[in-house]
Amino acid sequence: DQQVKQNSPSLSVQEGRISILNCDYTNSMFDYFLWYKKYPAEGPTFLISISSIKDKNEDGRFTVFLNKSAKHLSLHIVPSQPGDSAVYFCAASGAGANSKLTFGKGITLSVRP
Amino acid sequence: NAGVTQTPKFRILKIGQSMTLQCTQDMNHNYMYWYRQDPGMGLKLIYYSVGAGITDKGEVPNGYNVSRSTTEDFPLRLELAAPSQTSVYFCASSSHHGTEAFFGQGTRLTVV
Numbered sequence: 001d002q003q004v005k006q007n008s009p010s011l012s013v014q015e016g017r018i019s020i021l022n023c024d025y026t027n028s029m030f031d032y033f034l035w036y037k038k039y040p041a042e043g044p045t046f047l048i049s050i051s052s053i054k055d056k057n058e059d060g061r062f063t064v065f066l067n068k069s070a071k072h073l074s075l076h077i078v079p080s081q082p083g084d085s086a087v088y089f090c091a092a093s094g095a096g097a098n099s100k101l102t103f104g105k106g107i108t109l110s111v112r113p
Numbered sequence: 114n115a116g117v118t119q120t121p122k123f124r125i126l127k128i129g130q131s132m133t134l135q136c137t138q139d140m141n142h143n144y145m146y147w148y149r150q151d152p153g154m155g156l157k158l159i160y161y162s163v164g165a166g167i168t169d170k171g172e173v174p175n176g177y178n179v180s181r182s183t184t185e186d187f188p189l190r191l192e193l194a195a196p197s198q199t200s201v202y203f204c205a206s207s208s209h210h211g212t213e214a215f216f217g218q219g220t221r222l223t224v225v
Contacts, residue, residue, distance in 0.1 A: 009153070032211055043117070043203050043216030044156070089155060093211025100146075100171070101211055103155035 003027045004092050006104035014112050019077040021107050023090030026071065030092040034101070035064060035075045038087045047088070048075070080111045115139050119204050119217035126194040126224045134189040134220050136204030144207045145187040146171075146214065147179065149200040156203065162187055163210070194224045 005024045013019045021035075031052040036044035050057040050064045050073065057064050063076045077084055090104040117138045126132055138145065143164045148156040148171075158171030162181040176198055178190040187206075191198060201221050207214040 004155070006155075034213065036216075041219070043205075043218050045216070046213045049213065099210040100158055100161060101214060103148075103157075105153065105155040 001026075002104075003030075004090055004102050004104040006090055006107050008107055009105070010108040010110070012110045012112060013080050015082055016079045019075075019080045019084065019109055019111070021075040021077075021088050021090075021109065023073050023075075023104055024071055025073075025092050027092070027094065027102075028071070029094040029096075030102075031095065032093045033064070033066060033073050034091045034093075035062075036089040036091060036103075038089065038106070044089055077109075080109075082111045082113050085109055085111045117204055117206055117215050117217040119202075119220050121220060122218065123221050124223070126191070126222065128194060128196065128224060130194050131190070131192050132194070132222075134191075134202055134204070134222075136187045136189065136217060137185050138187075138204075138206040138215070139185065140206060140208070140215065141184060142206035142208050142215075143184065144210055144214075145181065146205045146207075147177070147187070147189045148203045148205065149173065150203065150219075151200050159189065159202075191222075196224050198222065199224045 034049040035047040038044040066073045087106045089106045091101045120135045146161045147159040160179040162168045204217040205214040
């Protein structure tokens with residue numbers, strides 16, 4: 001049973017446009033959410049996170065939005081650049097038994113020049 | 114800045130062979146993790162450790178063993194390699210549970 005779902009396996013956008021990557025979760029005990037970026041033949045690298053006490057967190061071109069009632073979060077990349085082409089993983093954690101990071105399957109983002 | 118270092122980067126094993134994947138971190142993190150990533154799948158937690166001398170099972174521990182004798186090192190042992198263990202393995206560490214984890218570059222293992 002997948003607790004963190006990234007239902008779209010891939011996304012292709014034009015350079016300069018906005019990329020919106022979506023993530024849904026089912027476990028209401030999750031209260032901390034992270035996005036990781038992964039290039040081929042490398043390990044995932046942390047991108048941005050958000051706590052459940054917030055609904056938005058921004059870092060440069062990257063913004064994460066959290067909708068707790070819908071159990072949904074999204075990562076916005078504006079403007080998208082070819083170097084953003086990678087696999088993006090959504091991850092979540094909570095307290096106690098949910099304290100370990102649970103990852104989604106990932107979304108492959110391709111930014112066309 | 115080394116961060117999390119994994120060795121080897123690639124390995125081919127025959128069915129039934131054993132090997133140890135090495136992982137070391139220089140950030141003095143208490144928490145360390147081993148994940149595997151299969152094609153088209155997310156990262157599945159194999160084992161984790163909350164500090165030296167303490168280890169616990171993750172989602173997919175069968176066929177693996179770990180030890181944590183020091184804060185820095187967290188090796189993963191495969192005793193009897195099976196084709197189902199063909200995967201990319203990532204080691205990670207973090208200062209707190211469930212927060213930003215730093216990953217190694219991965220070990221691509223093929224069992225034939």
